[in-house]
Amino acid sequence: MACGVRIPATPSTHDRPQRRIPLHTVGKKLPPEVATAHKLLIKNENKSSATTGAFIALFTFCANRVPPTTKKLKDIMTRFHTLIAAATLLASTQAHAATITVLPTDVGAPGFNTWYLANYRGASNGFSSTTKAAITTANPRSGNGSVQMSLTDLSGKADYTYTWGFDNSRTLGSLTSLNYDWFRSGTSTASGIMPALRLLYDADGNAATGSDQGYLIFEQVYNPNAASVVSDQWVTSNLMTANLWQRQFSPGFTVESFGVSMNDWISGANQPANADRLNGNTAILGIEFGIGSGWDGSFNGFVDNVSFGFNQNVTTFNFEASAASAVPEPASIALLSLGLIGFAAARRRKVK
Ligand SMILES: [Ca+2]
Ligand SMILES: [Ca+2]
Helix, strand or coil, rough: CCCCCCCCCCCCCCCCCCCCHHHHHHCCCCHHHHHHHHHHHHHHCCCCHHHHHHHHHHHHHHCCCCCCHHHHHHHHHHHHHHHHHHHHHHHHHHHHHEEEECCHHHCCCEEEEEEEEEEEEEECCCCCCEEEEEECCCCCCCCCCEEEEEEEECCEEEEEEEECCCCCCHHHHHHHEEEEEEEEECCCCCCCCCEEEEEEEECCCCCCCCCCCEEEEEEEHCCCCCHHHCCEEEEEEEEHHCEEEEECCCCEECCCCCCHHHHHHHHHCCCCCCCCCCCCCEEEEEEEEECCCCCHHHHHHEEEEEEECCEEEEEEEEEECCCCCCCCCCHHHHHHHHHHHHHHHHHHHHCC
């Protein structure tokens, strides 16, 4: 039995009657430290993690087989302690960091919670640039693929977009991490340029007012270390400590101030008079990365591991050409091992 619980073949006098105890009832009788772990496990129940769900299911399965005798309950809960602690650690960590593999077949039509190609300008739709924006194996990162983005003249443009709309838990004030990996090929002639990353915002967080929406845009060239737009190597940019500029949607207007930091946008400080004034309540509606919009010359580059976190809940998108060799996160392997050690410890105690 995976959960290490002994289920009597024939109920003893003490064990009768055999009936299932609701998990919340069991929780009330637990020792304080076990109850705390239990509460944490339940707290994480709403988080979207298959692993978390599996552990919760396992825990519930085991708990439902505990007979209602206090002594027996304590005995079994003692045996469970190691397992619960490991499961809780795994559940809480998994809930806070999810890596999602994005395959070419996952990039489809525009919609919420899916990646899609947007603002494409290339030879196939009337522009002179030969423009590419696709997951390829040309320069793999964290596995076998990345998003290749290229154009051959200033008419080209392409974005990869992921939107979720209004979500109360996704505001500028709750943004806790934002980073991505980018690569500029040395064959590029467009000067000082790399794929930009954009946050789609609604300034006041109110869906009823739509004229206060736009982008916050990160480009290395507008940051103090502009010289670090290096070629032929992967660079990870942390936008939480970066400058971002603003592009308003209605009417289309670029705020020509490039020294406003993420902290300024979040706190409401140091914002230009002609900007949409942002603060912690500003809704973040989606994320996007792309090339073009008047870039002089040609460009070839790559993007991977686009990652954002709200309230420490981190989602990272790893773009892969195929699922076959997707690389598991080292942290997940370590935690899985920890969980197995917990199982082993619980079983050893049972044998004694
Ligand atoms: Ca609004
Ligand atoms: Ca990848």
